[in-house]
Amino acid sequence: MARHYRFFQPITSFVVLLGGLFLFSGIVHADDPLFTVHGVKVDVTAASAVEARTQAFEKAQQDAFKMLAERLLPQDEAAAFVPPPGTVISPMVKDFEITGEQLSRVQYIGTYSFRFKDNAIKAFFADKNVSFTDIRSKPVLILPFLQAGRNVILWGETNPWLGAWGKTDTRQGLVPVQVPIGDLADVSDIKDDEALTYDAARLRNIVGRYGAGEAIIVMAHPKWQDANAAGEPQGLDVMIYRTDTGAPGFVKTLSVAATDKMDAETIFDTAVRMTRQTFQSDWKEKTVVSLDTRSNLKIRVRFASLREWSETQKVLRDIPGVSALRVVRLAPKQAEIELTYGGAPDRLRMALAQSDIILSEPMSGYMPAGGYNTPASAMYDLYMSRPPEPAGMTE
Structure with a gap:
């Protein structure tokens, strides 16, 4: 049975209180999974079981911090990153959980999960002048x-590529994934022979059913050394397609070789790991920022009621990178605000999109609240869903 611990360290005498964030429906939300690391495995031998366990916890903290850095930092900086000692990491840990452990007289084997304090982590990297991302993508389906000879298959146990994706930890990473279970509704929405000829409306059905932002097609082409095609393939070519523009859009081909395998991975497990790493790297390139980069944006927010206005403010303050929100002018159905954000407007636009908020392109020459004595400036419009259609555009 897993054991969960609120973090307490006698050396620094602090206690972490757990809490949540109150949003639209009054639900208490869990902490951002972006700063939670699962599956940290340690195996330590020492003079005694107690000493082994103490050393194992120290190592688990550092390993978890390294895994978090690899998630948030650009690839070159993550590769060179050396985690600090446990005395530095401990104050940044909110709590931890032991999900499995084995002990002998001199050995301790354990698996941990750590939840880190997001603001403490951001402050740590900012102090080190390290660029990072704190924006998590919507889940992708x-x-x-799998290209099997002349046939292409998606559903069923004869697709080991689907089976490998079914084993992946969907909680981890900047780009969380959803893997379809292949029930009757799934099979009805997209069939084995519809990889690149799917029906857009039915694809939207399956994407919505899994709560994803979009679907990504990953088509694997196995490679064997001989023509018999027996056993596990020696390699895979994975072709990645996006679907968010309505038609399949080719992104890249990822070549996976048997030499890329780690531990007891199959070639399909390795391809899943490398494909997910590709997703993370691409996302980081779009969202990484240094905290010394700041944007101050003037934004017009329209709303139907005071409750909607209140909810909008709560959501905006919770957007990663937003450090200040000031209301400049408030009218019955709209407000003008100034938003201070870490990064460029395009990065803010991408962060808002993950919460289904649309930020328009800037409109120049807008007269701000100060009237004619105030210089004109760019103004952005913000919508909680999609912009209203102009008059005369309805069918």
Whole structure:
């Protein structure tokens, strides 16, 4: 049975209180999974079981911090990153959980999960002048098609590529994934032979059913050394397609070789790991920022009621990178605000989109609240869903 611990360290005498964030429906939300690391495995031998366990916890903290850095930092900086000692890491840990452990007289084997304090982590990297990302993508729905000879398959136990994706930890990473279970509704929405000829409306059905932002098609082409095609393939070519523009859009081909395998991975497990790493790297390139980069944006927010206005403010303050929100002018159905944000407007636009908020392109020459004595400046419009259609555009 897993054991959960609120973090307490006698050396620094602090206690972490757990809490949540109150949003639209009054639900208490869990902490951002972006700063939670699961599956940290340690194996330590020492003079005694007690000493082994103490050393194992120290190592688990550092390993978890390294895994978090690899998630948030650009690839070159993550590769060179050396985690600080446990005395530095401990104050940044909110709590931890032991999900499995084995002990002998001199050995301790354990598996941990750590939740880190997001603001403490951001402050740590900012102090080190390290760029990082704190924006997590909406989940993506993975559709793993397998090219089997002249046939392409998606559903069923004869697709080991689908099976490998079914084993992945969907909680981890900047780009969380959803893997379809292949029930009757799934099979009805997209069939084995519809990898690149799917019906857009039915694809939207399956994407919505899994709560994803979009579907990504990952088509695997196995490679064997001989023509018999027996056993596990020696390699895979994975072709990645996006679907968010209505038609399949080719992104890249990822080549996976048997030499890329780690531990007891199959070639399909390795391809899943490398494909997910590709997702993370691409996302980081779009969202990484240094905290010394700041944008001050003037934004017009329209709303139907005071409750909607209140909810909008709560959501905006919770957007990663937003450090200040000031209301400049408030009218019955709209407000003008100034938003201070870490990064460029395009990065803010991407962060808002993960919460289904649309930020328009800037409109120049807008007269701000100060009237004619105040210089004109760019103004952005913000919508909680999509912009209203102009008059005369309805069917």
